[in-house]
Amino acid sequence: MDSEVELRLRELIFERLAELRSAHGVVTRNQWENLEIDGRPRRLIDRNRGIWNPRDLAATLSVVSNPAGPYSDSELTESLFAYDYRAGSVDGDNRKLRRACDLGLPIILLRTVRAGIFVPIFPVYVVADDLPNRRFMLALEQSLRFVTDPLHLDPIERAYALRAVKQRLHQPEFRGRVLLAYEQKCAVCSLRHGELLDAAHIIGDGKPDGIPIVPNGLSLCKIHHAAYDTNLLGVSPDYIVRINASLMEESDGPMLRHGLQEMDGRALSLPPRAADRPSQARLAKRFDDFLASSG
Incomplete structure (x- = not known):
C-alpha cells in the first residue's frame, strides 16, 4: 500500500x-x-x-x-x-x-x-x-x-x-x-451519555496526593464536574452530595432546580468494585474546601 x-x-x-x-x-x-x-x-x-x-x-x-x-x-x-x-x-x-x-x-x-x-x-x-x-x-x-x-x-x-x-x-x-469503574455514568445524576462525562479529580491535579488514580477520581457529567471544580457541589466523606448554600437559596430555571438543587442530599453512585471507590480521606480534605466556600 x-x-x-x-x-x-x-x-x-x-x-x-x-x-x-x-x-x-x-x-x-x-x-x-x-x-x-x-x-x-x-x-x-x-x-x-x-x-x-x-x-x-x-x-x-x-x-x-x-x-x-x-x-x-x-x-x-x-x-x-x-x-x-x-x-x-x-x-x-x-x-x-x-x-x-x-x-x-x-x-x-x-x-x-x-x-x-x-x-x-x-x-x-x-x-x-x-x-x-x-x-x-x-x-x-x-x-x-x-x-x-x-x-x-x-x-x-x-x-x-x-x-x-x-x-x-x-x-x-x-x-x-474512571469511566470504566463507574460503568460510564455520572456518580451524581446517573447520566449515561459518555460524550458528556468527565473524570474529575478529587484532589486537584498537580497538588500533593492529586495523582491520576481511580480512588482520586469521580465520573461526573460536565455540569456536575464544573460545579464540583468551583465548590458549588461537594461530596462528603460518607458519599453524600451537597450543594452550596448560596445556590440552594437561588430561584432560576429548571437546570438549577433539577440539575443542582435536587441533587442535595443524594447518595453518590459508587463503583461496584470496592477498590475503585473514592478515597474517603481525599473526599474529606476536598469537602473541607467546599464547606469553607459555602460559609
Whole structure:
C-alpha cells in the first residue's frame, strides 16, 4: 500500500477511535478485533501478541502496553515513552516498528486497564530505535518528532513535552479508568451519555496526593464536574452530595432546580468494585474546601 494511502487509512482509524474514546473512555478487545472503518471491517489488534503488523500495511498499526505485564514499558524523560522489543529476535515483529519510524507513519498505543479493555493513545510516533537497550522510543506528540535530541530536551522543549504527555497519555488513561469503574455514568445524576462525562479529580491535579488514580477520581457529567471544580457541589466523606448554600437559596430555571438543587442530599453512585471507590480521606480534605466556600 502506498504510504500516503496508508496514512489516510490510519487517519480514518483515528477518527473512529476518537468517537469510541469520547463515548466510553475505553475500547474492548471485541471492538478492536472487528471495527468498521470506511464501510469495511478492520482488525486493529493482534490476537496473541502485543505488536500488530497487518499484512496489507507497510508498518505496525498498534502496540499493547500493559502496566502489569512482563515488559518494562515506561515514560522516559518528559517526552518519550519507551516500548520494549518483543522478546527474542531484534527483528521479527519489531521490523515493522522500524518501518513506522522510517516512513513517519503514526501508530496506536493501547494501554491495558483491565483484561481485554484498553485506552487508545493516538497518534503516536516511533522516533528512535534504541538497539542497545532493546526498546523503541515513542513520541506522544507529533511536534516532538522533530526535536534535535529527544532524550536531552532544552527547558522550553521540556515544558512543552510535560504538557503533551499529560494531555495525550495521563488524561485519556485516567478518564478511561474512571469511566470504566463507574460503568460510564455520572456518580451524581446517573447520566449515561459518555460524550458528556468527565473524570474529575478529587484532589486537584498537580497538588500533593492529586495523582491520576481511580480512588482520586469521580465520573461526573460536565455540569456536575464544573460545579464540583468551583465548590458549588461537594461530596462528603460518607458519599453524600451537597450543594452550596448560596445556590440552594437561588430561584432560576429548571437546570438549577433539577440539575443542582435536587441533587442535595443524594447518595453518590459508587463503583461496584470496592477498590475503585473514592478515597474517603481525599473526599474529606476536598469537602473541607467546599464547606469553607459555602460559609
